[in-house]
Amino acid sequence: MSSRFAIVVFPGTWSDVDWHHAITGVLGAEADYVFHKQTDLSGFDAVVLPGGFSYGDYLRPGAIAHLSPVMRSVIDFAASGGPVIGSCNGFQVLCESGLLPGALMRNQSLQFRCQPQHLLVERSAAPFTSMTKAGQVISIPVSHGDGNYYADPEILESMEANGQIAFRYCDATGAVTEAANPNGSLHNIAGVTNEAGNVLGLMPHPERVVEPELGGTDGLLFLRSMLDALHEHAV
Amino acid sequence: MPASQETLDTIALTRAEYDLIVEKLDREPNEVELGLFGALWSEHCGYKHSKPLLGLFPTTGEAVQVEAGQENAGVVDIGDGLSIVFKAESHNHPSAVEPYQGAATGVGGIIRDILAMGARPIALLNSLRFGPLDDARNRFLFDGVVRGISGYGNCIGIPDVGGEIVFADAYSGNPLVNAMCIGLLRDGELMSAAAKTPGSVLLAVGSATGRDGIHGASGLASRTFSGGDDSEMRPTVQVGDPFLEKVLIEACLEAAKSGHLEGLQDMGAAGLTSSAIECAERGGTGLEINVDAVPRREEGMTAYDVMLSESQERMLLIVKEGHEGPVSEIFERWDLHVSNIGTVTDDGIARIFENGKIVAEVSVETLVAAPRYRPGGTRPAYLDALHAQPLPSEPNPEMAGQLLLNLLGSPNIASRRSVYRQYDHEVQTNTLAKPGAGDAAIVRIRGTQKAIAIAIDGNGRHAYLEPYTGGAMAVAEACRNVVCAGGTPLAITDCLNFGDPTKPDVYYQLEEAIKGMSAACEALGVPVISGNVSLFNESAGEAIYPTPVVGAVGLLLDATTKLTAGFTNQGDVVLLLGDPTTGLAGSEYLAHEYDQVSGQPTIDLAAEASLQKLVVALADDRLLHSAHDSADGGLAVAIAECAIIGELGFVGDVPEMDRWDAALFGEAPSRIVVSCASTDADVIIRRAAELGVPAERLGEVGGQRFTIYDDLDLPLADLIDAHANGLDRALGTA
Numbered sequence: 012m013s014s015r016f017a018i019v020v021f022p023g024t025w026s027d028v029d030w031h032h033a034i035t036g037v038l039g040a041e042a043d044y045v046f047h048k049q050t051d052l053s054g055f056d057a058v059v060l061p062g063g064f065s066y067g068d069y070l071r072p073g074a075i076a077h078l079s080p081v082m083r084s085v086i087d088f089a090a091s092g093g094p095v096i097g098s099c100n101g102f103q104v105l106c107e108s109g110l111l112p113g114a115l116m117r118n119q120s121l122q123f124r125c126q127p128q129h130l131l132v133e134r135s136a137a138p139f140t141s142m143t144k145a146g147q148v149i150s151i152p153v154s155h156g157d158g159n160y161y162a163d164p165e166i167l168e169s170m171e172a173n174g175q176i177a178f179r180y181c182d183a184t185g186a187v188t189e190a191a192n193p194n195g196s197l198h199n200i201a202g203v204t205n206e207a208g209n210v211l212g213l214m215p216h217p218e219r220v221v222e223p224e225l226g227g228t229d230g231l232l233f234l235r236s237m238l239d240a241l242h243e244h245a246v
Numbered sequence: 247m248p249a250s251q252e253t254l255d256t257i258a259l260t261r262a263e264y265d266l267i268v269e270k271l272d273r274e275p276n277e278v279e280l281g282l283f284g285a286l287w288s289e290h291c292g293y294k295h296s297k298p299l300l301g302l303f304p305t306t307g308e309a310v311q312v313e314a315g316q317e318n319a320g321v322v323d324i325g326d327g328l329s330i331v332f333k334a335e336s337h338n339h340p341s342a343v344e345p346y347q348g349a350a351t352g353v354g355g356i357i358r359d360i361l362a363m364g365a366r367p368i369a370l371l372n373s374l375r376f377g378p379l380d381d382a383r384n385r386f387l388f389d390g391v392v393r394g395i396s397g398y399g400n401c402i403g404i405p406d407v408g409g410e411i412v413f414a415d416a417y418s419g420n421p422l423v424n425a426m427c428i429g430l431l432r433d434g435e436l437m438s439a440a441a442k443t444p445g446s447v448l449l450a451v452g453s454a455t456g457r458d459g460i461h462g463a464s465g466l467a468s469r470t471f472s473g474g475d476d477s478e479m480r481p482t483v484q485v486g487d488p489f490l491e492k493v494l495i496e497a498c499l500e501a502a503k504s505g506h507l508e509g510l511q512d513m514g515a516a517g518l519t520s521s522a523i524e525c526a527e528r529g530g531t532g533l534e535i536n537v538d539a540v541p542r543r544e545e546g547m548t549a550y551d552v553m554l555s556e557s558q559e560r561m562l563l564i565v566k567e568g569h570e571g572p573v574s575e576i577f578e579r580w581d582l583h584v585s586n587i588g589t590v591t592d593d594g595i596a597r598i599f600e601n602g603k604i605v606a607e608v609s610v611e612t613l614v615a616a617p618r619y620r621p622g623g624t625r626p627a628y629l630d631a632l633h634a635q636p637l638p639s640e641p642n643p644e645m646a647g648q649l650l651l652n653l654l655g656s657p658n659i660a661s662r663r664s665v666y667r668q669y670d671h672e673v674q675t676n677t678l679a680k681p682g683a684g685d686a687a688i689v690r691i692r693g694t695q696k697a698i699a700i701a702i703d704g705n706g707r708h709a710y711l712e713p714y715t716g717g718a719m720a721v722a723e724a725c726r727n728v729v730c731a732g733g734t735p736l737a738i739t740d741c742l743n744f745g746d747p748t749k750p751d752v753y754y755q756l757e758e759a760i761k762g763m764s765a766a767c768e769a770l771g772v773p774v775i776s777g778n779v780s781l782f783n784e785s786a787g788e789a790i791y792p793t794p795v796v797g798a799v800g801l802l803l804d805a806t807t808k809l810t811a812g813f814t815n816q817g818d819v820v821l822l823l824g825d826p827t828t829g830l831a832g833s834e835y836l837a838h839e840y841d842q843v844s845g846q847p848t849i850d851l852a853a854e855a856s857l858q859k860l861v862v863a864l865a866d867d868r869l870l871h872s873a874h875d876s877a878d879g880g881l882a883v884a885i886a887e888c889a890i891i892g893e894l895g896f897v898g899d900v901p902e903m904d905r906w907d908a909a910l911f912g913e914a915p916s917r918i919v920v921s922c923a924s925t926d927a928d929v930i931i932r933r934a935a936e937l938g939v940p941a942e943r944l945g946e947v948g949g950q951r952f953t954i955y956d957d958l959d960l961p962l963a964d965l966i967d968a969h970a971n972g973l974d975r976a977l978g979t980a
Contacts, residue, residue, distance in 0.1 A: 022489070022580065023401070025402070025673055026403075026673065028674065029673065032692070033675075064400070064401040064403075064492070122668050123400055123667075123669070125666075125667055125668070125669060125670045126667045154400075219672050221675075222675075224678055225672075225675055
């Protein structure tokens with residue numbers, strides 16, 4: 012049985028089509044759009060919260076979207092162990108909904124940043140990063156104005172201890188430096204998971220680097236890891 | 247009672263124009279009617295001074311499906327059941343007053359023009375002009391415009407894939423903000439902004455109507471600035487809501503595909519007035535509008551306010567009679583409100599109702615019959631003086647290296663990375679050539695093997711020095727940029743940015759530039775499919791450089807034949823294609839190093855056409871590894887840019903001229919630097935000869951130094967540093 016991804020569409024979401032193409036056109040799995048007013052996630056094996064400016068980022072990025080009907084179902088889906096990945100605005104929605112700790116603030120530069128970005132993989136683990144190795148440097152572009160990750164010191168400490176830091180911004184050699192940090196994130200954090208490890212939020216856009224002509228294929232590492240985990244699960 | 251002078255000044259109509267209205271109506275217009283005339287007879291909507299000249303442009307071609315002037319944007323066929331829709335539009339005056347919102351709403355407006363055609367917007371570009379960055383006001387304008395484009399464009403999910411930025415004194419106080427949008431259309435999905443069938447229903451969707459932007463078209467876009475405090479103009483600038491626009495795009499495209507619409511139209515400049523009246527004009531119908539039904543943002547608005555508001559993010563739907571229900575359902579799903587504001591009639595009259603009473607009643611034909619002016623120009627006296635101005639004496643050749651670094655780091659040539667990294671240029675995941683990679687952006691057309699190459703270009707300094715040639719060069723360079731990406735130019739759009747056309751000097755510039763553009767279009771076989779005119783670009787009585795900006799779109803049948811500018815392989819041979827002869831006329835070198843704008847630029851359009859044909863053919867046959875046109879900064883800068891982008895050095899020579907600085911930095915057009923495998927160089931030179939294009943071997947790619955024999959020898963790292971950080975240094979943020 013082939014795996015089905017739910018791609019959640021809020022008003023203002025714009026990476027939905029890109030994820031759909033990456034999953035169905037490149038990965039060869041199935042995907043359907045789920046409009047934010049829907050609440051039925053039955054039949055889906057994984058949930059994607061794509062990038063964009065849901066509700067124009069008005070009030071705070073993700074602050075209005077997390078109140079959408081679909082998010083109650085996403086929370087239930089995550090609670091039952093289903094994999095949920097949120098990229099860019101999706102990460103912001105996950106933080107606002109409480110599925111992930113911390114918050115994303117304005118970039119320290121106060122400017123939007125769209126650029127290629129090196130990431131240091133902290134953990135190789137199902138369901139999102141099994142195809143990578145801890146310590147591997149991958150390249151996934153960023154494109155955001157509010158990616159400056161913040162969490163209280165004690166929360167941050169427990170996240171580090173629990174292995175919840177998935178990726179850090181780094182340079183081409185893997186060095187985690189201030190110069191390599193595009194937004195001022197604490198500990199250069201680019202992506203985090205929940206304690207159970209089945210919810211991942213990251214600011215970079217894996218769906219943008221799934222074909223060589225677009226400048227890279229490192230994004231496929233995430234998608235293939237997820238597919239692998241879903242197949243394992245199905246067996 | 248005849249209108250007072252004060253009233254006429256507010257809507258920017260002359261007394262003679264008012265008298266003409268009275269004559270046509272055979273009575274005095276009332277206040278609302280006069281407002282309608284003020285908007286539709288404004289320079290911005292009525293093209294009073296430009297329409298007779300725009301008729302010179304070639305507008306037809308094999309691939310052209312919708313010609314310039316017929317609809318909100320032009321359309322060209324690219325095969326596979328697909329078409330490309332594109333247009334450029336200026337938002338200069340609003341950006342001069344309030345740069346963030348001026349630029350943001352400029353982006354929003356051009357997107358809605360594409361949307362009105364039923365097309366999915368797939369790319370944005372922009373062409374910007376500012377005064378020098380050492381002035382605080384210019385820095386403020388630059389910062390605000392870039393943030394406005396970033397703030398609006400990023401929110402909406404359309405990649406901003408390219409553009410250009412130029413700084414010159416002539417734009418101090420009067421920046422230029424020209425935005426271009428490209429859309430993709432499937433066969434059978436083309437929408438028309440026409441109300442053809444009496445009984446069809448007018449629905450307003452999107453934002454509620456406020457008092458913002460009243461007199462934007464007439465009062466702001468159609469007059470010059472005093473040079474003093476223009477803050478009183480601020481209420482005429484609108485505020486954008488990109489989120490609403492994003493939702494409007496999705497809902498309108500869904501409605502366009504539903505089969506319930508007869509027409510789709512953007513409410514842009516002059517708001518409901520121009521959008522509705524233009525639809526009636528195109529359809530040969532009349533209409534009735536009930537202003538009470540138009541949702542408002544504030545109380546106490548009059549019919550006049552509602553008809554002339556330029557509130558953003560509003561669209562007008564012309565819905566087939568009885569189909570309002572299903573259309574409303576689509577918009578309500580997106581939480582958008584739909585209002586039934588009127589109907590299409592068969593009598594050719596525009597009737598506006600308020601509280602059940604007619605408050606305006608004028609024939610559509612009369613409303614759109616703005617007078618046409620062709621005041622005639624006089625060749626400006628400055629031309630002969632500048633053509634004859636002596637060149638500075640030839641500098642010491644030891645200066646060559648330093649001069650190259652100066653130019654690479656100058657605000658007009660340095661890398662634009664600090665700007666384009668603020669724009670999302672990758673969303674929709676089709677961007678094959680990103681900003682900074684080559685002469686044109688390349689966007690693939692998913693589901694086909696094809697891609698389009700897009701460039702926007704203009705050189706006000708050249709047009710100032712010789713308006714006809716400058717116009718021709720703008721078309722030639724935009725198309726050459728597309729060619730350097732491997733694309734065959736299909737068509738162009740333009741923004742004509744000029745001063746006050748009632749001045750004979752300015753009118754001469756406008757007329758000559760259009761003639762030069764037309765000649766280039768004919769020579770290169772590219773029609774003009776859309777465009778806009780922005781006149782009265784003056785500050786404190788001084789006109790900007792005459793600045794025709796051209797946006798070109800080209801087709802690559804096979805996306806894998808695409809080219810970018812950077813060198814790709816050690817040992818590749820570097821060739822110059824095109825006549826190497828150049829002087830220093832109008833060069834960035836003279837302007838930057840000597841503060842001198844002089845000389846007479848020239849272009850040979852037949853040679854340009856042959857060059858472009860050659861490079862497309864070589865690209866199609868995969869004989870080239872890179873291509874980059876020699877433009878600002880001349881040949882030395884062009885080769886240096888290939889080296890910088892490719893991070894590979896160069897060793898070679900440039901063709902000798904009567905002065906060494908002209909050889910390095912002269913800006914004759916119609917020259918392209920290419921690199922190729924050493925085994926292919928002879929074939930390329932032979933193919934060039936067959937088309938009568940001069941071709942010359944310049945040198946070789948390799949190493950980490952940049953060497954031009956007898957002139958300069960620098961570490962590549964020094965070039966990269968100057969180029970990468972030049973703009974930040976000029977801004978004082980490096």
